Amino acid sequence: MPRIHFASTNKSVEIEADRETNILRASIRYEGGIPYRCGGGLCGTCKIHIEQGAENLTPIKKQEIARLGDKLQEGYRLACQTFTKGDVTITWDTSVNVKVPPKIKELWEKAK
């Protein structure tokens, strides 16, 4: 099964192998710790750095180009816009500490 390693919190999870998995959704589900706010590619809060496994990720989306620009060339992605089919190791700026509005967290929980 594909594995997501949340290196910034030193947590790894195995995900279902039969479908692509949104990295932010997996982080929320398994408490990986990626900060987020909007969940829709608008705020840029969920910026992650791909340490390994970039080849397993879905192509870059318009929202990522708009939010990350040149950072994409340095290996950054938006967790809420990125899906994986294989092993991936990610890090992020742990100084970002975002309080998620309860309504958004509730919606993400329902999407599990």
Ligand code: FES
């Ligand atoms: S959570 Fe806002 S861009 Fe991903």
